[in-house]
Amino acid sequence: MSAARPGGTVTDGPLTKGPVSNAPVTNGPVITAWSAVSPYGIGRTAYAEGLGAGRTTATATATATPSDPETAPNPDSLACLVPDFAVREVLGKAGTRTMDRSTGLAVTAVRELLQDAENDERLVPTGTGTALVLGTTLGSAQGQHDFGRASFEGDKPYDVPAKLMPNVLMNCPTAATAIWFGLKGPNATLAGGRPAGLLALGYARRLLAAGRAERALVGAVEEYSTVRSWLEHHSRGADDEQAGPLGEGCAMLLLEPADGVPEGRRALAEILAIDVRADVRDDLAGTLAECVEQALEEAGARPDEVWAAVGGGLPGAAGRAEQRLLDEVFGTAVTGRVVSHELIGDTSAASTVFQVAAVLAAAAEDPAAAGRPAVVTSVDRDGMAACAVLRLLPQNGPAGGGTSRTATSRTATHSDPQSEGHDR
Structure with a gap:
């Protein structure tokens, strides 16, 4: 699953290949x-x-x-x-x-x-x-x-x-x-x-x-x-x-x-590709470009198929370079479709999962997102670059489907003594 590449690259390849928009079967996690x-x-x-x-x-x-x-x-x-x-x-x-x-x-x-x-x-x-x-x-x-x-x-x-x-x-x-x-x-x-x-x-x-x-x-x-x-x-x-x-x-x-997936639970998105690289050439923008290109290739997706592309919002020159790259590859209509860090601030290590959650929330409100890829990227000042490609799946009903709560006490016990799970 993982492979080292020259130039400090570590990738986590896809479980399936082929054009995302035409894939009738969900095989990946x-x-x-x-x-x-x-x-x-x-x-x-x-x-x-x-x-x-x-x-x-x-x-x-x-x-x-x-x-x-x-x-x-x-x-x-x-x-x-x-x-x-x-x-x-x-x-x-x-x-x-x-x-x-x-x-x-x-x-x-x-x-x-x-x-x-x-x-x-x-x-x-x-x-x-x-x-x-x-x-x-x-x-x-x-x-x-x-x-x-x-x-x-x-x-x-x-x-x-x-x-x-x-x-x-x-x-x-x-x-x-x-x-x-x-x-x-x-x-x-x-x-x-x-x-x-x-x-x-x-x-x-x-x-x-x-x-x-x-x-x-x-x-x-x-x-x-x-x-x-x-x-x-x-x-x-x-x-x-x-x-x-x-x-x-x-x-x-x-x-x-x-x-x-248990019966009745809806799959929201399929993980198609994750590519992570370390910039060893002092060219973070170039490293991210390679990261995005490789992730799209492994996912079998074209830039014009992508429904949303969400950058990590790193402040400063590196973050601006990341956003320029996404705008050039996917277009501002695609990169502006989902926002997260602009509204909730710089959440650092938590930012990429908030980006994925934002994509899922927005996709639930737009039927046109179903079957199309979404791209999430991130860079940091230490030279790390990462890109994930998801295939959004059809969702029914409002986003999330939960209830909004304020920060009040609620304790729930969850156990599964009959769990069939086990370590191998």
Whole structure:
């Protein structure tokens, strides 16, 4: 499935080939459900309706920053935050006393996906057959900062609060989420920067192809904090000074084999190709161009077939080059069809999964999208470029089909003692 190419290229090829528009059979893994915890609120409907209305979500950080008041003043005047999101209020007090924001966002997003499936009477098994793959930048920057600061403030370097230790680990959200819901399949965290969501999607795709899991919950998470704000502030180049506000959230997808979708659950999109490359020539735009070209070729899709192409929205020169390339290859009508980061802010590692969710939400409202490819791309300042090609499948009814909720407590138990899943 994966192959190394000269020039630092790693690709995750398609399971099927041939013209997308003429393919009568869905053979590749398919996305069958999604959820989002976004600056629009909790739930897929909140996200779909917010994007559809074109609502901006930026708020003043002076009144809305979810960070430690003892840290340095925030360099941002605006941020796009999940409204009224307090971990213990959303998830309850049991097991959340030391849970960081990043973990809380991930647990909530998975809860929403499982609960929506339960409401539709299409339960998602949570036994050993279900994998969890989560993309991130580095986990919780705030948690790592707080633990490191404690080692300097204590009488001895080891005088640190043990309760903070789990939050230092970048796989804390993935592990805690699996424990919370009893997900006993493969559990993986991919720290891949902005393309992390597509890396996670490719990883989950390989798990299914290898028979290591029967289904996979795939997503990415990014929290907003004072520490992340300062890290982003100091890592920007001179051309990025006027960048838009930072955002936060977690988006999750349910990925299943095409021949393993339970009766009554609708396949929303087929994964045709994922191509990931590292720029080793100091030509990120050229690397992305090759990435897009290869992904389209492997998907058997032509640029004029593509219904929507969504860029990652990286601030600065690299992001502008990415958008120019997409405009040139697909046309502005196609690249302007779906928006996400312009409204919810820079969600960094979570951005690509939010892009996929935005495509699914928009496609549900446009019958012309059915059967056509969609392209999602991402680049970051470290030289990574990624492209995914999906084939959108017919959807019935309104986008998402869930209910919009504010951040209120709701605890649901999901178990599957009879799960037929198993590790091989």
